[in-house]
Amino acid sequence: MAIIFINDKKYHVNASDNLLHACLSLGFDIPYFCWHPILGSIGSCRQCMVKQYDNCEDKVGRLVISCMTPVLNGSVISIHDSESVEFRKGIIELLMTNHPHDCPICEEGGSCHLQDMTVITGHNKRRYRFLKRTHKNQYLGPFVGHEMNRCISCYRCVRYYKDYADGTDFGVYGTSNNIYFGRLEEGALESEFSGNLVEVCPTGVFTDKIQSEKYSRKWDLQYAPSICQHCCVGCNISAGEKYGEICKVENRYHENINRYFLCDLGRFGYSYSNLEDRPKYSVFRNENKTKILKNLQNSFTLIEKLLLDSSQVIGIGSNRASLESNYALQKLVGKKNFSTGMLQKELDCTSLIISILKSGGIYVPTLKEIENYDVIFILGEDVTQTSPMIALSIRQAIKEKSKSISFSKNIPVWNSLAVKNASQGVKNRLFIINTYATKLDDISEKSCIFSINSQVQLGFKISHHIDKDSPGIDNSSDSNTKIVELISCALLSSKNPLIISGTHSNSVELIQSTYNIAKSLKNRKKNVGLIFLTSNSNSLGIGLLDGMSLEKVSEKILKNKCDFLIILENDIYRYFSKFYMSKLLKIVKNVLVIDHLNTDTMKIGKISLPSTNCFESSGTVVNYEGRAQRFFQVYDPKFYCNDIHTLDSWMWLHLIRCKLYKKSQTWYKLDDVIHSLSSEKFDFRNLKFVAPDASFRVFGQKLARSPHRSSGRTSVRANINVHERSQPKDQNSMFSFSMEGCQQFYKYSSYIPFSWTPGWNSIQSLNKFSRNIDGKLPFWNSGKHLFEHGTGKLIPWFNYCSVKNESNDSYCIFPYYALFGSEPLSKLSPKISENISIFSGIMNKNDAKILSIRSGSKIEFECFNTLFTVTIFVSSKIKSKHLGLLLGHYDLPISLSGKKIVDLRKITV
Ligand code: SF4
Ligand code: SF4
Ligand code: FES
Structure with missing residues (x-):
């Protein structure tokens, strides 16, 4: 820590920060553009000037670039000194000479860092009367729009895209007053992380084209903190809605997971929620006749009748449905009759991963921690395609060595250009073996293409090479000896090796060999990390609930041991061929499907019930670390259409159970389900600590879902009724609909619906949320690990079981x-x-x-x-x-x- 004096007051700050970082952390409003907590400082915009004095007696001082000036014990600075105030005003005036005054038609308007900084500096009069520089915009693909005239040449975009995300198709061209940021020629951006440009750019140069189609100002949307549902990483997102449609997904800061970024899948993949053909009513199909059940009670009566006529009911859950919904299904059909909705191979892999996570004794790093590993070995995963943000962290881990070199030369890590120059491109080491080329091969020291069986063998050989106690392979040929030696020596020479594998190769043996490598490294006193990637957002959650595989279900059906099938948010046609499906469906008398999508499976259900999706409901999913995280309902679809039948899946299933067993309803809100699950199953005992429950209040108020400037609330339903209807009541969470409630949520909870602090309307406002930028948010970090990993004893070695060699005939x-x-x-x-x-x-x-x-x-x-x-x-x-x-x-x-x-x-x- 260091002591510094700002505006004549004494403060304790982190000695390794720069002045800008320290002042922002203390809550001061210093305008900035080119600095970014992750990208560091380059001192190009000069917007963050402050005055620094030699000591308290010095009355003259000098202007310094605060983002390029290290915090020194005893530093004396002034933010409000008139010279620095004038300087900052002048800088923004200069930047604005070429910036079009097009805020009213700019999509960034209202959530623009440039707007905020202009207001903060006090620049309010335009003196420049000449022609502005203009640029031609480029087509950058289906997701990111380009409006180059708005550029203020802060260089953030190119530093993010090229230096951070390692993109190769985007750069900076031109000179002096005519600098151009874009591609060499028009075309879709190739990086899987291109959407972050929209947030990284402090102006409206890069826009979200998906949002443009349903554009609303930031303050007119209704938000909720949510969790991305597209892979096992569980990035934190904020989703915004208007008129009953999701129209924006942006990054929500989580210090250990995604921090400031998202992948394009997470950012742009949400429109399935807005599809016209979404199921909205219960449907009954009988002998090619389809009947919409307009009355909910009729649906329940019919389901009850069919269930009473059946003797064997099986429920198929889903790794994309919430923990609560899967649990409700398990409660309805009983543990013996519950399926995880996964094929046997994936289920075996997932169960093995769970047992390793629970008692394998090896630490599972978070995304942020991945960056601290110096040698990484990936077996059988194309991480960029299956868990993209992990790939982005791996990219940083490989570059991290440059920071340690700079550190040894006394260069602060935030001084990004100096770090880059001093390290001369030295890198940490990455090794990949996979069945085909992966998108991380460009930064790997060695990438090998092997069949899955050969990957397994290689894994066993490497672990045996590292620790002779680890089972080797009898009678194995000496093939690949050099690779085994290369990777083993690299892992042994590292301080912090990280091993990554997962379920995407569908090989239990590969997971076993991966664990053996990690264990052998731990035995050699290495600070080893282990990551297993799973196929979906809640694969570990449903794996923990335990159930049979889809093959077991089909076996039961073929043996006439199932006459009623309940399928929860799962499209079984993804797993089985149409031929096989029709064979099974001929045997099962009744199929009840609950889903929010009109999948092929939904279309064959004798009864199909419409459920809410993750934006219309609240629930919990478990990510690859075993971290349970809560997503919250963004809006209530019934607010826009009263007569639709959509219910949360857990509610459908609970009501069916109550009807069937003639019990009175006991679950009215999500907390009831969470309470039941956490008290019934030991693995879920911490579920209630994942997020504050629905009774959480700040000074008696719920947290608001909409900014207080939200306009046109009275007109959103004017097409239905001109009288303003009262807002729906949310039983399931601590949030209120619309703008009523506490707006200073960032002071009391880490579940932040949208990023805003007074004076800071853009996503940069999150730098004002916490006392330590890029650190912990003040309260309730989002999510909770369901079990501790990395402690306790190691489990026994896995032995190699020989697998048949591949034949060349097929x-x-x-x-x-x-x-x-x-x-x-x-x-x-x-x-x-x-x-x-x-x-x-x-x-x-x-x-x-x-x-x-x-x-x-x-x-x-x-x-x-x-x-x-x-x-x-x-x-x-x-x-x-x-x-x-x-x-x-x-x-x-x-x-x-x-x-x-x-x-x-x-x-x-
Ligand atoms: S395009 Fe945006 S991020 Fe890039 S230099 Fe211009 S203003 Fe900065
Ligand atoms: S990495 Fe996964 S969880 Fe994160 S944004 Fe991308 S798809 Fe979503
Ligand atoms: S933010 Fe400091 S020079 Fe740009």
């Missing part, structure tokens, strides 16, 4: 993943679905040559009595006789994974 199908297309929710969003690759398969170029096919050719093969068609991408970076398929999409069921195909034909037109 093609082996394995899953390959794409950011857009692999995940079930986002692909229904129109803009995402338009951007899913046309290639549904990937094949080795030598195999393609034999079949005379090129990229874009179609092939076909038969499996499960079904003919599958695949559009092929030809690559040299995939093993021969391997066929990677975008499973779960393009009618390619996930159960194809691991199948051997002998007859694979080119389709000739």
Whole structure:
């Protein structure tokens, strides 16, 4: 700590910060542009000038760039000294000479850092009377708009895109007063993290094109703190709604997870929530007749009758549904009859991961902590496609070495250009083995393409090489010895090695070998971290609830041991072929489906019940660390349409249970479900500490969901009724609908619906939330680990079980993943679905040559009595006789994974 004097008062600040960081942390309003808590300082805009004095006697002082000036014990500075005030005013006036005065038509207006800084500096009169510099805008793809005339040349965008996210297709061009930030030529931005430009840019140069389609000013939206549902990372988001549609998702700060950024899937993948054909009513189908059940009571009576007529009820849960809804299903059908909705291989992988997390004795780092690991080894995961923000953290970990070098040269880590120059590009080490080339190969020291079996063998060999107690492989050939030595030595030479694998290869053995490597490193006294990635936002949650696999369910159906199937928020057609599904459906008498999407499964339900989605309900999901996090309802769909039938899935299931067992209702609000689950199951005992419950109040008030300037509230329902209806009451959370309630939520809770503090309307306001920027928020950090990891004893070694060698007579199908297309929710969003690759398969170029096919050719093969068609991408970076398929999409069921195909034909037109 250091003591500094600001405006004649004494303050204790962090000695490693710069003056700007320290002053903002103390709550002072110093305007800035180019500084960013993650990107550091480059001192290019000069907006953050303050006056520094030699000591308390010095009355002259000198202007210093606060973001480039380290905090020194005894520093004396003045923020409000007239010279620095005038200087800052002058800087913004200069910046504004070329900036168009187009706030009324700029989408950033009302949430613009440039607007806020202009007001803070007091610049309010335009003296410049000449022509402004103008630029041509570029098409940057379907998600990010470009309006270059608004640029103030702060360089944040290029520093983020190129230096932080390692993007290669965006840069800065031109000179002096004519600097241009964009691509060399028009085209879609290639980075999976391009959407962050919208938030990183302090002006309206980069805009969110998805939001533009349903544009509303920031203050006119209704928000709630939420959790991204598109992968197992669980990034914190803030979602905004108007007129019953989600129209914006932005980053919500969590110090240990996403901090200031999101991936494009999380930011742009939400429009599935706004689809016109969303189920809204209960539907009854009988012998090709479809009847809408207008009366809710009729639905319950019918369901009760059908259930009473059935003797064997099975419930299929979902790894994309909340913990509470899955639990309600388990309560209804009983533990024995509950399925996790996963295929056996994935379930086995998930269960193994859970037992390792619970008692494996190896630490699981957060996204922020990933950046502290110096050697990273990834087995069988294309992390950028399956858990993108982890890939972004890995990119920072590889660059982190430059910071330690600079530190040894007394260069503060926030001095980003000096750090870059001093370190001369030295990097930490990354090794990847996967079935095909991954998007992190550009920064890896060695990337190898291996079959899954070879990856398993390599894993066992590496762990044995590190620690001879670890089981090796008997009679193994000496192939890959050099790679084994290279990776083992790198891991052994590191201080903090990190091993990453997951369920995406569908291999229990791969997870076992990964654990062995981590254990062998721990035995060698390394500070090892271990991460397992899972397939969906709540895979660990449903895994902890425990249930049978989908294959077990189908087995029961085929043995006539199930005559009533309840399917919760899960599209079973993603897993099984249409042929197999129709065979099963012929046997089951009744299928009840609850979902918020009109999936193929929803369309075959004898009864389909419409549920709310994650923006219309509150609930809990568990991320890859075992961290339970709560998402909150953004709006009440019934406010806009009173007669729709949508209910939270847990409520549907609870009411059905009450009706069936003639019990009175006991769950009225989410806290009732949470209370029941946490008291019934030991693993969920901490669930009630994940977030404040619905009774949480600040001075007797709930927390407001809308900014206090929210306008037009009386007109949002004017098309229905001109009389203003009272706002709905939220039983399930501490938030009130609309703008009533506490607006200073950032002082009392880390569950922040939207970013705002007085005078700071843009997302930069979050730098004012906490006493330590980029540190903890003041209260209730979002989420809670369900179990401790990294403590306790290590579990026994896993032994290698030999697997059959691949045959050269057939093609082996394995899953390959794409950011857009692999995940079930986002692909229904129109803009995402338009951007899913046309290639549904990937094949080795030598195999393609034999079949005379090129990229874009179609092939076909038969499996499960079904003919599958695949559009092929030809690559040299995939093993021969391997066929990677975008499973779960393009009618390619996930159960194809691991199948051997002998007859694979080119389709000739
Ligand atoms: S485009 Fe935005 S972020 Fe980039 S330099 Fe201009 S103002 Fe700064
Ligand atoms: S990394 Fe995953 S959780 Fe985070 S924003 Fe992307 S899809 Fe969402
Ligand atoms: S913020 Fe300090 S120079 Fe730009």
